[in-house]
Amino acid sequence: MMPKHTQKHLDPRQPLVVDTTKLPRQPGATRALNRVVPAPADLGLELISVPTGSDLELDLSLTSVSEGVYVSGKVRGSLSGECGRCLNEISEEFGVEIAELFAYADSTTEETTDEDEVGRMQGDLLDLEPAVRDAVVLTLPTNPVCRPDCPGLCPECGVHLDDLPADHSHEEVDPRWAALRNLSKTEE
Numbered sequence: 001m002m003p004k005h006t007q008k009h010l011d012p013r014q015p016l017v018v019d020t021t022k023l024p025r026q027p028g029a030t031r032a033l034n035r036v037v038p039a040p041a042d043l044g045l046e047l048i049s050v051p052t053g054s055d056l057e058l059d060l061s062l063t064s065v066s067e068g069v070y071v072s073g074k075v076r077g078s079l080s081g082e083c084g085r086c087l088n089e090i091s092e093e094f095g096v097e098i099a100e101l102f103a104y105a106d107s108t109t110e111e112t113t114d115e116d117e118v119g120r121m122q123g124d125l126l127d128l129e130p131a132v133r134d135a136v137v138l139t140l141p142t143n144p145v146c147r148p149d150c151p152g153l154c155p156e157c158g159v160h161l162d163d164l165p166a167d168h169s170h171e172e173v174d175p176r177w178a179a180l181r182n183l184s185k186t187e188e
Ligand SMILES: [Zn+2]
Pocket: 083, 084, 085, 086, 087, 088, 145, 146, 147, 150, 151, 152
């Protein structure tokens, strides 16, 4: 694990960095956080991801708890990718739930947990990006398909099976091959 002092300094101008200055540090105090931010780069998997800079809609609430700030709610956005069977473009919407505690600096929680388990606050700032990444990646299919029953491509000619007649086949028409085939059948 990386030592604490190498943690990057948060920049409040970053779209997923939240400034909680206006949230009173009294347990139970709450503020809504509704904003649309550009999606960070590389948010997703190789075959399907959130396009960089596309709209990420944050519909969250921030709640003060004794040890920090609890962030919960929904993140919505769009996905684009490629069908693993037919290579057609996939374009769909997603929505994921976020529920994450960010511990105040020098709180007991900060001292008794790992940074990987519980987020950290830097002063009044917190960074939602790791939580958003985890939530989005968990929801993505490792083998995305354009639709659940996508038949894929013909392994012989590479044409989408949707675009081919039901009786499409690459049966050998050469009579010599047909004869050989019949021969081996009779041998069995
Ligand atoms: Zn497909």
